[in-house]
Amino acid sequence: MNKSLILHFRPKMVDARALRFSMTFGLGGMALVLVFILFFTGLLLKFYYLPFPEKAHDSILYIRNSVLFGAFIRNIHFWSANFLIVITFLHFLRVFFTSAFHQPRGVNWIIGLGLLIIVLSFNFTGYLLPWDQLSFWAVTICTGMLEYIPLTGKWLQSMTRGGLEVGAPTLSIFFAAHTALLPGAMIILLPFHFWRVRKAGGIALSEIIDGDKEKYRVKAIPYLLLREVVTALVLIALILILSIIFDAPTGDKANPGLSPNPSKAPWYFMGFQEILLHIHPFFAVCIIPVIILIFLLVLPFIKYVSNSKGVWFISGRGKKSAFFSFILALVLSIIVVITDEFIPDFSAMLPGIPMLVSNGLIPCFIMALAFAIFYFLLNKIYRPDRNENVQAVFVFIFSVFITFMITGIWFRGSSMKLVWPWLLAG
Ligand code: HEM
Known part of the structure; x- marks a missing residue:
C-alpha cells in the first residue's frame, strides 16, 4: 500500500535522457531538500522564539548565544531560506528555457507560480521575526508600498500590518503566516506539483524521432535515486559549510523612531524598490507587477x-x-x-x-x-x-x-x- 502511494509520485522506469544533469540541474529536487531543511530547522527554532516585540529580539539573541547549537540551526535556516529563493528562481528559469511550461504542463506551471509566491512570502514573513532595525524598516517599506494599490490598498495594508503601523499585531500576523498558513499552503501545493510532473509522463524531453521510447528506459532505482541523493548531499554540505563560516545577520533591536539610511527592502524585492525610484508608485507597485503576472x-x-x-x-x-x-x-x-x-x-x-x-x-x-x-x-x-x-x-x-x-x-x-x-x- 505504502509503496503504491509513493509510486504515484515516482515512476519505476524513467527516460535516461532525464538523468542528464544539464537537463534539470537537479533544481526542483534541491528546492524540495531545502523545504525539508527549512521545516525541520524552523520547528527547532520555534521552541525558543517568542513572537512579541518586547521579547522577539532577545529570544533570537538567546537562541544565538545560549541554546546548544542554536546559532548553527539558525544559520542553517537562514542560508537555506536564501538558497531556496535562488534555487526556485533558477528552477523557474530552467522550466521556462526548456519550454517545459507548454501543454500538458500548463497547470503545473501555474502551480509553480503559486509555489514561487509562497516561497517569497515565507521569506518575507520570516524576515520580520528577528525584530531588528533591518527587518522592521524593510517590512515598513514593503507594506508601505501596498498603499498605492487602488481601492483595496489601504485595506490590504492594514490587514497585513494588523493596524496603521508595523507593531505587535504585525509580528503576530507574520508569525502565524510563517509558521502555519504558508507551511499549510506549501504542504498542499507541493504533492500536487509532483503529481502533475508524473501525470505529464515525467519531465519535458524532446520528441524521439525513431519512435522507440523503450530503448531509453532505465530503472528509477538506482539510477535516478543515486543522482538525487548525490545532489542533495552536495547541497546539504554547502549549506552546512556556509552556516559554520557565516552567521545569519542580527541587527540592533527595532526602533520605530529611528529609520536607518538607506532603508532597503529584502534583496529579492529590491527590483521593485528600484522601479519605485523611477516611476510613480501606482505603476511600480500595481500596473507593472500585474502585467508581469498576467504575462x-x-x-x-x-x-x-x-x-x-x-x-x-x-x-x-x-x-x-x-x-x-x-x-x-x-x-x-x-x-x-x-x-x-x-x-x-x-x-x-x-x-x-x-x-x-x-x-x-x-x-x-x-x-x-x-x-x-x-x-x-x-x-x-x-x-x-x-x-x-x-x-x-x-x-x-x-x-x-x-x-x-x-x-x-x-x-x-x-x-x-x-x-x-x-x-x-x-
Ligand atoms: C518550492 C518550490 C518548488 C519545488 C520544490 C519544485 C519541485 C519540482 C521538481 C522536483 C520537479 C521535477 C523536475 C525537476 O527537478 O526539474 C519540478 C518540475 C516542474 N516544476 Fe517545479 N518546483 C518548485 C517551484 C516551481 C516554480 C516556481 C515553477 C514555475 C513557475 C515550477 C514549474 C515546474 C514545472 C512546469 C515542472 C515540470 C517540468 C518538466 O516537465 O520538465 N516549479 N518541480
Whole structure:
C-alpha cells in the first residue's frame, strides 16, 4: 500500500535522457531538500522564539548565544531560506528555457507560480521575526508600498500590518503566516506539483524521432535515486559549510523612531524598490507587477508554432535572439538608472501636471516606446518564430528586473543615491 502511494509520485522506469544533469540541474529536487531543511530547522527554532516585540529580539539573541547549537540551526535556516529563493528562481528559469511550461504542463506551471509566491512570502514573513532595525524598516517599506494599490490598498495594508503601523499585531500576523498558513499552503501545493510532473509522463524531453521510447528506459532505482541523493548531499554540505563560516545577520533591536539610511527592502524585492525610484508608485507597485503576472499566467496558453519542449533555448536562433534581448535590456536599464540620477524629475520639469501623468504615464510611454523599438529590432534582425519571440520578450523583461535588483542591492547608498560598492565599503 505504502509503496503504491509513493509510486504515484515516482515512476519505476524513467527516460535516461532525464538523468542528464544539464537537463534539470537537479533544481526542483534541491528546492524540495531545502523545504525539508527549512521545516525541520524552523520547528527547532520555534521552541525558543517568542513572537512579541518586547521579547522577539532577545529570544533570537538567546537562541544565538545560549541554546546548544542554536546559532548553527539558525544559520542553517537562514542560508537555506536564501538558497531556496535562488534555487526556485533558477528552477523557474530552467522550466521556462526548456519550454517545459507548454501543454500538458500548463497547470503545473501555474502551480509553480503559486509555489514561487509562497516561497517569497515565507521569506518575507520570516524576515520580520528577528525584530531588528533591518527587518522592521524593510517590512515598513514593503507594506508601505501596498498603499498605492487602488481601492483595496489601504485595506490590504492594514490587514497585513494588523493596524496603521508595523507593531505587535504585525509580528503576530507574520508569525502565524510563517509558521502555519504558508507551511499549510506549501504542504498542499507541493504533492500536487509532483503529481502533475508524473501525470505529464515525467519531465519535458524532446520528441524521439525513431519512435522507440523503450530503448531509453532505465530503472528509477538506482539510477535516478543515486543522482538525487548525490545532489542533495552536495547541497546539504554547502549549506552546512556556509552556516559554520557565516552567521545569519542580527541587527540592533527595532526602533520605530529611528529609520536607518538607506532603508532597503529584502534583496529579492529590491527590483521593485528600484522601479519605485523611477516611476510613480501606482505603476511600480500595481500596473507593472500585474502585467508581469498576467504575462506569466498566459504563457502556457499561447498557441506555439513548434514543439520545442526539452530543448534549451528552442534553437540556435532562439539562443541568439535571447542573447540580443539580454544585452539590449541590460544597456537600456543601465541608461535609465544613470540618466534618472542626473536629470530632474518629470514632475519638476512639468509643474502643474498631476504626478500620475508626469511621473507615471510619461515614463510608461517612454518604456513602451523602448520596448517597441526592441521588438522591432528583434524581428528585423532575427525574424524569430512565435516560440522564440515569446522567449525574447521574457528575457527582456527579466533582464531589466534583475539589472534593477542588482542596482538596488549593490549600487544604492545613503538616501538611495547611486554609489559604487567599493565606495560604500569605504
Ligand atoms: C518550492 C518550490 C518548488 C519545488 C520544490 C519544485 C519541485 C519540482 C521538481 C522536483 C520537479 C521535477 C523536475 C525537476 O527537478 O526539474 C519540478 C518540475 C516542474 N516544476 Fe517545479 N518546483 C518548485 C517551484 C516551481 C516554480 C516556481 C515553477 C514555475 C513557475 C515550477 C514549474 C515546474 C514545472 C512546469 C515542472 C515540470 C517540468 C518538466 O516537465 O520538465 N516549479 N518541480
